[in-house]
Amino acid sequence: MRASLVVHDDRGISAHVVDAGMSPAERLDVYRSTFASVLTKALRLSYPAVHRLVAAEFFEGAARIFIEAHPPKSACLDDYGEKFADFLSDFEPAASLAYLPEVTRLEWAVNRVLHAPDVEPLDPRRLAALAEAERARVSFVPHPSVSFLRVDHPADLIWRAVLEEDDDALSAIDPGAGPALLLVQRLATGVEVRRMSESAWRISAALFAGWPLAAALDEAPNTEASALLADHLAAGRFIDFSLNDTSGNFP
Template identity: 40%
Template sequence: MPALRELQEDFRRALLEGAADAVAALIETGDLSAEERLDVHRNNLFASLTAALRDTFPAVCRLVDERFFAYAAHEFIRLRPPARAVLADYGADFPAFLADFPPCRELAWLADVARLEWLMAHAARAAEAEPLGAAALAGVAPEDTPRLGLWLHPALGYLASPFPVDRIWRANRPEGDAAAVDLDAGGVRLELGRRGGEVVMRPLGQASFAFRQALAQGAALEAAAARALIVEPAFDLARALGDLFRDGAVVAAEVLFPAMEAMP
């Protein structure tokens, strides 16, 4: 008789990897075999997690069709089962999994569509936060401005793709426009957020994408501006900052590394 911990490890392997011998020997059979009984739990596990992934990645599911999606999801669940019991958080690794999944190799754009859907799901359920007014910067000393950190709204997300993933996504909504999408139409830089409870997606120019994405990654103001200036030497920081506050994108501001006291 195995210790409970060992039994649970064997049971997990029986469900995920199909290696059921160790557990099957412990199960009363009667008129159903141990395998038939274990199958109920195996089905519960794979069907419920596949449904959770389908809820988060509906356009991916339409693009590859239901059966292929179930196959890809099964492989993903087997290799990367959830690490926590909050299903809305499951699937962060699914885009990267699809990028490396050999049967999808021809579909170079698929992983980016998945990344887009992950950011949309995130935007829909991210915590609420009160936007900060630009007046909050009034007290920041000029010498501290370069080291200013701006915390963006938790719903905001940024995605750059060499493919027109926004158009691919639109064409694959249930109520879809179903128009053919020209995959060579060029890439996009997208900002995802939430307005009035609805997820909003909009394309950004190269410089403001670089600026906002850098801030979202935790860069201080000067470093974020530098990234924008690399792609667009005419980047106007004052204007970009104004836009950011006007969009309600900033929820907190803090000088990241205050100037050192002068040494005696």
Template identity: 40%
Template sequence: MTSLLELQRAMRATLLSGGEKSPPELLAGIIEGAVPAAARLGVYRNNVLGNLTGALRLTFPAVERLVGPAFFAAAAAHFIAAEPPAGADLYEYGATFPSFLETFAPARALAWLPDVARLEWAVNNALHAPVAPALDAAALAVVPEARHPDLRFVAHPSLSLLHLTYPARAIWEALLTADAQARESLLAAIDPAMPGSALAILHNSEGLTLLDLSEHAFALARALLSGQILAEALVDASPETAPALLGGFLTQGFFCGYRSADHPSPIASECTQ
């Protein structure tokens, strides 16, 4: 007789198979009654696909508006079969959906689609990241200034930095406009050939926050968040603008702690998850 593990593996294969025929030995093990075994399994296949498509739909509403519900469902079905979620925390599902869309042949004509998806993933992360207090300038004051060059900042868990090729922020904002007419006219006004932008996306004291960053600001933020010490991160930064940029990052809540050899900051456990 099949072990429970073997049965569960066979069920997974058939439920993720996208409607292909289930193996005869699995079907033969199901009591039919008035309804064929394949139709009984089909209820679960629809549930799995429907629930996971629903999870992606919640995270990527602008992508769905851009391509329409039928196209979205088809793309989601391919993605789900190739990359089912690794755990029950479905708000973590879809990190690789943007790169999947990049390789999904039917979507190739919409070159800006993956950028919109990247933006939505960052928004999803900002909303679902652990709620952690931001590091403020006062907390830094306990470190003697001479030690500042050695500090390593810890990114706030809600923060993403994105460098987008296409004007995805404008497209995203237009797509999520509730009024259909206003949405269409906003979309019509966007030239997809316009340059994209560098963005910081996070949840701070103001709520969900999207900030356009200059190239300088983006480079500095990325250097700081890559784990470099402050002195290294500042090597390529302009000495005139860097202090103000760093002050801005602190005010906006980009960090939730710092590490330093001789002045360890008490970093909230939410920061390190």
């Protein structure tokens, strides 16, 4: 059935389609149109800023091509569209918008954070109970509603200006001004996208990649590292930890 819907291969399926006033080929065309419309809407909901940046006709045309190349692997529409940024990177009609794939990556991070499950955050008192040598070996398990993203263009400024329909702010943005190091997290009031300093982002990205605490802090020595870790813990950005071997090599 998937082959028939996506690549128009009706072999083997037409015989199973009931002819009720419409030929099997016509009925399958209706199914295909509905299938594509549903997935296009899912992409539009996941990428509202991208949709506004390129306008409806361009977006829907790109979406149709993407859908044929990347049919869904899950029945959950919130999970569909992860590869859209990579697709746009190679999509020649979008080549003049160098920042578009990065805005797309940011919107996917926002989408993932928004739909992440609610998980109880780590109780900091568990860390306090560890010996100092053990704390150096701590590898944190990140909360699924938190993400870190590096973009080469000011994707966050473009994304925000587009969604706020602030044409003056959008026209004032230098698309070549980058990179931007971003924290994307879900709060009670919605999703926050915040810029971080390079040292804070590098330490945070290492921690959220599972590096032991000592190795992560060595990644970018910072006198404010303790305050940064305290902020992550207070904000509930971890859900658990394990004790790792600090003798290993970490990328």
